Amino acid sequence: MPRQKKNSDAAARSSQLCLSCGMCCLGIFFFQENDPRQFGLELEKSARDDPPYPLTCPLYHNSACLIYDDPRRPSICRACQCQLLIKLLADEISLESGRQIVREIKTLLGAIKKRMPSLDKSRPFFFLVGEFWKLHQKDHSSAHRPDGPLLMDIAAVKSLVHRYILPFEGLDK
Ligand code: SF4
Numbered sequence: 001m002p003r004q005k006k007n008s009d010a011a012a013r014s015s016q017l018c019l020s021c022g023m024c025c026l027g028i029f030f031f032q033e034n035d036p037r038q039f040g041l042e043l044e045k046s047a048r049d050d051p052p053y054p055l056t057c058p059l060y061h062n063s064a065c066l067i068y069d070d071p072r073r074p075s076i077c078r079a080c081q082c083q084l085l086i087k088l089l090a091d092e093i094s095l096e097s098g099r100q101i102v103r104e105i106k107t108l109l110g111a112i113k114k115r116m117p118s119l120d121k122s123r124p125f126f127f128l129v130g131e132f133w134k135l136h137q138k139d140h141s142s143a144h145r146p147d148g149p150l151l152m153d154i155a156a157v158k159s160l161v162h163r164y165i166l167p168f169e170g171l172d173k
């Protein structure tokens with residue numbers, strides 16, 4: 001296959017994976033504080049008050065980036081790559097497998113979020129999950145120990161994230 005065509009196919013697949021994932025935009029691993037007004041957008045207050053995760057980028061709306069095709073989209077959003085994306089670009093996994101892994105991680109995170117007690121809204125969600133895990137995995141006192149399924153989901157998501165997502169490359173761009 002000609003190199004140019006191969007590169008454009010890889011770029012299209014990476015966009016498809018990231019658009020179906022969105023974890024970089026959801027404030028799960030880090031926070032991107034972008035002001036919609038900078039892009040000429042005035043979002044309804046309610047749209048910003050009830051994000052899926054506390055540190056969701058203000059430009060992430062209805063599971064999509066409002067400025068995805070805008071050349072002004074922050075360079076970090078274009079440069080940031082998780083290990084799954086890197087594998088996809090290197091043809092080491094298929095788009096469908098990548099999407100399946102993302103689905104599993106997001107399903108677990110969603111289930112965990114519903115059962116985690118209070119959420120510190122100033123820190124990325126995966127960080128909070130890690131803190132919660134550290135605090136409770138050795139806590140055997142029946143009064144405060146979280147339910148077993150919650151700890152099992154946290155163990156599963158930590159394993160998937162460390163196997164497929166972390167570390168990110170390009171975050172310093
Ligand atoms: S976590 Fe990976 S696949 Fe998901 S949006 Fe970020 S770079 Fe793309």
Ligand code: SF4
Nearest residue numbers: 025057059060065077
């Ligand atoms: S600007 Fe768009 S791509 Fe970048 S973090 Fe926000 S929603 Fe995601």
